[in-house]
Amino acid sequence: MGGYEAVIGLEIxxxxxxxxxxxxSCDASFGGEPNAKTCPVCLGLPGxxxxxxRRAVELAIRLALALECEIAPxxxxxxxxxFYPDMPKNYQISQYDLxxxxxxxxxxxxEEGPFRVxxxxxxxxxxxxxxxxxxxxxxxxxxxxxxEDFNRAGVPxxxxxxxxxxxxxxxxxxxxxxxxxxxxxxDVSDCKMEEGSLRCxxxxxxxxxxxxxYGVKTEIKNMNSFRALYRALDYEISRQREIMxxxxxxxxxxxxxxxxxxxxxxxxxxxxxYDYRYxxxxxxxxxxxxxxLIEEVRASLPELPAQRRRRFREQYGLPDHDAWLLTxxxxxxxYFEEAVAKGPDPKAVxxxxxxxxxxxLNARGMEIGEIKATPSQLADMVSxxxxxxxxxxxxxxxxxxxLETGKDARAVIAxxxxxxxxxxxxxxxxxAETIAENPKSVEDxxxxxxxxxxxxxxxxxxxxxxxxxxxLVNELxxxxxxxxx
Amino acid sequence: MEDLYAKKAWxxxxxxxxxxxSAREVLQSVLRRIEEVEGDVHSYITLTEGEAEQAASRxxxxxxxxxxxxxxxxVPLAVKDVLCTRGVPTTCGSxxxxxxxxxxxxxxxxxxxxxxxxxxxxxxxxEFAMGSSTENSAFGPTRNPWDLDRVPGGSSGGxxxxxxxxxxxxxxxxxxxxxxxxxxxxxGLVGLKPTYGLVSRYGLVAFASSLDQVGPIARDVxxxxxxxxxxxxxxxxxxxxxxxxVADYLEALEGxxxxxxxxxxxxxxxxxxxxxxxxxxxxxxRLFAELGxxxxxxxxxxxxxxxxxxxxxAPAEASSNxxxxxxxxxxxxxxxxxxxxxxxxxxxxxxxxxxxRRIMLGTYALSAGxxxxxxxxxxxxxxxxxxxxxxxxxxxxxxxxxxxxxxxFALGEKVEDPLAMYLSDVCxxxxxxxxxxxxxxxxxxxxxxPVGLQIMGKALGEAELLRVARVMEEALGFRERPRVARGEA
Ligand SMILES: [Zn+2]
Numbered sequence: 001m002g003g004y005e006a007v008i009g010l011e012i013x014x015x016x017x018x019x020x021x022x023x024x025s026c027d028a029s030f031g032g033e034p035n036a037k038t039c040p041v042c043l044g045l046p047g048x049x050x051x052x053x054r055r056a057v058e059l060a061i062r063l064a065l066a067l068e069c070e071i072a073p074x075x076x077x078x079x080x081x082x083f084y085p086d087m088p089k090n091y092q093i094s095q096y097d098l099x100x101x102x103x104x105x106x107x108x109x110x111e112e113g114p115f116r117v118x119x120x121x122x123x124x125x126x127x128x129x130x131x132x133x134x135x136x137x138x139x140x141x142x143x144x145x146x147x148e149d150f151n152r153a154g155v156p157x158x159x160x161x162x163x164x165x166x167x168x169x170x171x172x173x174x175x176x177x178x179x180x181x182x183x184x185x186x187d188v189s190d191c192k193m194e195e196g197s198l199r200c201x202x203x204x205x206x207x208x209x210x211x212x213x214y215g216v217k218t219e220i221k222n223m224n225s226f227r228a229l230y231r232a233l234d235y236e237i238s239r240q241r242e243i244m245x246x247x248x249x250x251x252x253x254x255x256x257x258x259x260x261x262x263x264x265x266x267x268x269x270x271x272x273x274y275d276y277r278y279x280x281x282x283x284x285x286x287x288x289x290x291x292x293l294i295e296e297v298r299a300s301l302p303e304l305p306a307q308r309r310r311r312f313r314e315q316y317g318l319p320d321h322d323a324w325l326l327t328x329x330x331x332x333x334x335y336f337e338e339a340v341a342k343g344p345d346p347k348a349v350x351x352x353x354x355x356x357x358x359x360x361l362n363a364r365g366m367e368i369g370e371i372k373a374t375p376s377q378l379a380d381m382v383s384x385x386x387x388x389x390x391x392x393x394x395x396x397x398x399x400x401x402x403l404e405t406g407k408d409a410r411a412v413i414a415x416x417x418x419x420x421x422x423x424x425x426x427x428x429x430x431x432a433e434t435i436a437e438n439p440k441s442v443e444d445x446x447x448x449x450x451x452x453x454x455x456x457x458x459x460x461x462x463x464x465x466x467x468x469x470x471x472l473v474n475e476l477x478x479x480x481x482x483x484x485x
Numbered sequence: 486m487e488d489l490y491a492k493k494a495w496x497x498x499x500x501x502x503x504x505x506x507s508a509r510e511v512l513q514s515v516l517r518r519i520e521e522v523e524g525d526v527h528s529y530i531t532l533t534e535g536e537a538e539q540a541a542s543r544x545x546x547x548x549x550x551x552x553x554x555x556x557x558x559x560v561p562l563a564v565k566d567v568l569c570t571r572g573v574p575t576t577c578g579s580x581x582x583x584x585x586x587x588x589x590x591x592x593x594x595x596x597x598x599x600x601x602x603x604x605x606x607x608x609x610x611x612e613f614a615m616g617s618s619t620e621n622s623a624f625g626p627t628r629n630p631w632d633l634d635r636v637p638g639g640s641s642g643g644x645x646x647x648x649x650x651x652x653x654x655x656x657x658x659x660x661x662x663x664x665x666x667x668x669x670x671x672x673g674l675v676g677l678k679p680t681y682g683l684v685s686r687y688g689l690v691a692f693a694s695s696l697d698q699v700g701p702i703a704r705d706v707x708x709x710x711x712x713x714x715x716x717x718x719x720x721x722x723x724x725x726x727x728x729x730x731v732a733d734y735l736e737a738l739e740g741x742x743x744x745x746x747x748x749x750x751x752x753x754x755x756x757x758x759x760x761x762x763x764x765x766x767x768x769x770x771r772l773f774a775e776l777g778x779x780x781x782x783x784x785x786x787x788x789x790x791x792x793x794x795x796x797x798x799a800p801a802e803a804s805s806n807x808x809x810x811x812x813x814x815x816x817x818x819x820x821x822x823x824x825x826x827x828x829x830x831x832x833x834x835x836x837x838x839x840x841x842r843r844i845m846l847g848t849y850a851l852s853a854g855x856x857x858x859x860x861x862x863x864x865x866x867x868x869x870x871x872x873x874x875x876x877x878x879x880x881x882x883x884x885x886x887x888x889x890x891x892x893x894f895a896l897g898e899k900v901e902d903p904l905a906m907y908l909s910d911v912c913x914x915x916x917x918x919x920x921x922x923x924x925x926x927x928x929x930x931x932x933x934x935p936v937g938l939q940i941m942g943k944a945l946g947e948a949e950l951l952r953v954a955r956v957m958e959e960a961l962g963f964r965e966r967p968r969v970a971r972g973e974a
Binding site: 040043044045046047048049050051052079081083085088089090091146148275277278279282283284285 | 575587588687688690691693694724725801804805809811813815828848851860
């Protein structure tokens with residue numbers, strides 16, 4: 001970073017998980033034949049009027065409260081006017097100077113220590129439809145015509161704007177992950193970045209370290225994953241730094257993240273220099289959430305990630321690091337708790353999840369919800385290790401097979417004949433054989449090199465393809481060597 | 486015997502129920518009249534004879550079977566072409582919506598269907614309800630049945646002309662700045678602009694959402710009250726619709742106006758009134774007093790700014806409401822090299838001059854850097870006007886003024902002078918800004934042309950307003966009928 005620090009603010013859009021759309025009764029679920037989920041209202045036909053979805057308001061309040069925001073006693077909707085074919089009315093019903101909620105925050109922790117990101121505002125608006133450009137490239141330029149799908153038009157959207165409190169791409173990624181995590185716990189959004197139900201734009205500028213001023217910022221769009229967010233910000237920081245170090249000036253503009261080219265490129269001026277001509281939406285009355293409703297929503301808030309993290313430390317005696325990882329998503333925490341409920345040692349389950357399981361997910365880019373092994377299957381496997389049925393090392397092989405096939409640990413063990421050998425007679429034969437084959441090591445031991453035992457244990461394990469109970473082998477070997485001497 | 490087409494709705498309803506006439510006979514009478522005069526008057530954009538015949542037959546069958554056909558059954562109704570009618574083209578008087586057929590009924594249309602409505606057709610209007618003469622229709626002007634060289638008023642000119650000429654018994658109009666009351670006044674009829682929120686706007690194609698209301702145009706106050714009772718009431722599809730119990734407007738017609746406190750805002754009696762308008766209104770005020778009302782001049786000082794505020798607010802909302810006409814999903818499309826060119830060409834070809842003028846006015850008023858000076862300021866004026874009315878209604882039960890400063894003007898007279906045209910609504914606009922109800926009743930003639938008296942009431946005071954109007958209607962005894970011919974002058 002040199003002498004500069006980045007100042008980053010995020011603007012997040014999340015589709016709310018309501019049954020019906022924001023201003024009509026159409027099905028708000030994802031997918032479906034194009035335009036199957038539409039009606040006169042969300043198609044913007046002449047004469048129609050919007051009616052606010054109460055459920056969307058409740059969900060928005062839910063998130064706003066989880067982010068410690070103040071809920072406005074009275075807020076109003078505005079029309080944001082601009083022409084675009086995916087927007088049936090050519091204005092979007094949104095909120096402007098009187099949003100639903102303001103002044104919240106989200107606390108996060110990194111190895112360098114805790115940090116807080118301020119939430120400027122949370123407001124409600126409606127989503128737009130989708131334009132499909134019909135051409136070989138799928139791009140607007142050179143396309144013969146375009147088609148519109150209004151299934152998403154009018155789906156309730158939550159906009160969350162942060163203060164410019166973020167300093168690094170890693171912090172930005174962590175913030176987004178935690179926000180998603182919170183929304184999953186609250187069950188307010190599907191939070192699928194790839195389906196567009198969770199989107200994120202960033203404002204970013206650089207300033208000399210120690211300065212309190214703000215530099216000229218750029219707005220980065222089209223970051224469709226946490227990884228894209230990280231890479232785009234990382235790229236933009238180096239781009240801006242290079243310009244500043246060479247005495248150049250940053251141009252205030254909107255830039256588009258191109259994941260394939262690994263760069264941000266400016267959007268044409270025309271595409272963002274709109275004057276939105278906001279004015280109060282005359283078709284809706286001011287929204288005045290009653291105290292009782294707010295308190296009802298507050299009382300119904302489920303356990304949030306921060307609370308769960310604390311509980312994991314206290315209830316299961318997990319270290320900080322484990323608690324963070326296991327509560328990094330709702331499904332991760334649920335998986336852990338379901339497994340632990342079966343009785344195995346929580347720390348052992350945690351180790352498996354943070355180690356083998358996370359590695360497996362990362363390698364395949366999968367979510368925990370997509371794996372075949374169930375929490376209770378993991379619990380059984382951990383218990384088998386605790387009971388000495390299989391060794392820890394064998395267990396790794398077993399678990400991998402379970403993840404691939406969804407089979408029970410016992411079935412995998414039986415299929416592959418992996419039960420731990422704890423039978424002394426059976427082991428005695430192998431040990432005798434090993435001693436016979438390794439006179440030099442035996443000699444070393446007798447001359448006082450205790451380490452030679454480890455080598456011999458290793459040899460026994462090798463001969464039994466890892467199935468031998470290592471502790472028992474160790475014991476038997478020592479006895480044999482001493483007695484034999 | 487008077488022709489059926491010239492009768493009032495309540496008279497026909499009684500005759501239908503007494504089996505003196507059939508719904509088909511009433512319809513035939515109106516259809517013959519349409520054949521006679523529609524070529525001269527041009528009240529309609531679309532006639533719906535087929536639908537009307539079916540509705541009339543249904544009414545007759547019900548009556549023959551001793552069943553209730555619905556209050557509105559068998560009484561041909563003209564519907565301003567700004568209300569969405571399922572399966573029937575709805576143009577808003579614009580090329581932009583030529584060929585557009587709604588897939589749904591406006592709430593008021595749905596309610597009237599329930600009441601057995603016989604819809605005669607979709608009435609002509611100024612394009613997107615912007616105008617005061619019906620000359621801004623893309624389908625040609627409507628002429629005033631009292632003098633075919635004159636305008637019927639606007640924007641609900643087709644609705645008013647159809648009722649005046651006998652091409653319908655009653656009609657629905659919409660009123661954003663006077664568009665029901667002024668044509669009712671020009672055509673010698675009764676027109677009511679209800680309290681904002683009393684009648685659902687769902688399915689009313691929006692001009693200025695915070696000002697628009699649907700309302701009745703009819704031959705007398707009783708018909709007006711009846712039609713209002715059929716369309717009024719809370720609609721969950723319209724968030725601005727009021728959750729109130731609808732009064733019984735017919736019952737409310739009975740009674741007198743002894744002790745009624747009548748205020749006359751000086752601001753609405755200033756220069757610009759023709760001598761005949763002034764004389765007829767002053768005569769009406771004398772009648773008020775004779776009937777035991779207390780008439781007093783008063784002042785609502787901010788009304789002087791109403792017109793200016795209106796011509797910021799209404800175009801601002803219109804500029805946004807009319808943005809959806811872009812050629813993408815329905816209505817007119819003129820192809821272009823790319824999307825922007827298609828937008829531009831479509832809107833250039835689809836909208837007429839007055840609509841374009843107001844879209845530009847409104848876009849400008851909402852632009853960054855101008856918002857506070859225009860829209861913000863106009864909203865403040867609106868609040869002040871509302872305050873003026875609130876204070877006035879602490880002292881008065883109703884306020885009275887001319888509906889329009891002049892009787893019907895000549896076709897073409899104000900087409901080139903938008904400001905003169907806008908001034909035609911100077912007395913009616915404050916009512917929309919305040920959201921209160923007002924009714925126009927005929928109070929006399931000037932050079933053979935009807936003059937309208939505007940009576941304004943408290944918010945949701947329709948019952949009292951209609952009673953006052955009924956009493957005055959009786960006292961004024963206006964019985965003139967249009968000749969449907971060219972004027973002498
Ligand atoms: Zn819909």
